[in-house]
Amino acid sequence: MTTPIVKQGTCLCKKVRISISPEKNIFDACHCSMCRRWGGGPALTVEGGKSFHIQGEEFVSIYDSSEWAQRAFCKNCGSHLFYHLKNTQHYNFSLGLFEGVENFKFHVQIFVDSKPAFYDFANKTEMMTEAEVLAKFGATST
């Protein structure tokens, strides 16, 4: 038996409060052009796990960024909250919202073939191309 990890986070203005229970102490980076346009750089995210709670939902705006995914942000301060694959229970929350994640490990970088050459992370992580990501997660959407 493992004790679930619970992490608390807030957006910049603190109107939205989130608690997540990721199964592992890891986070990922996405280099796709949509994440970079959304956030100005690669998106660092952590999985929400099977149970997560959002307080201040009236401040959460959810945007359909594609047919298969939604992105959420705080209406008041603009902080990015999560990325959600619509046909799944898969929610990836912005790592920067959370406290107590200093020991989390940088696990995988996805859409590495979309990464521009002008930056690189020095961390050694797993790397997945768009085709590899779609082969792994695309099978669950129709």
Ligand SMILES: [Zn+2]
């Ligand atoms: Zn806010």
Ligand SMILES: [Zn+2]
């Ligand atoms: Zn992305």
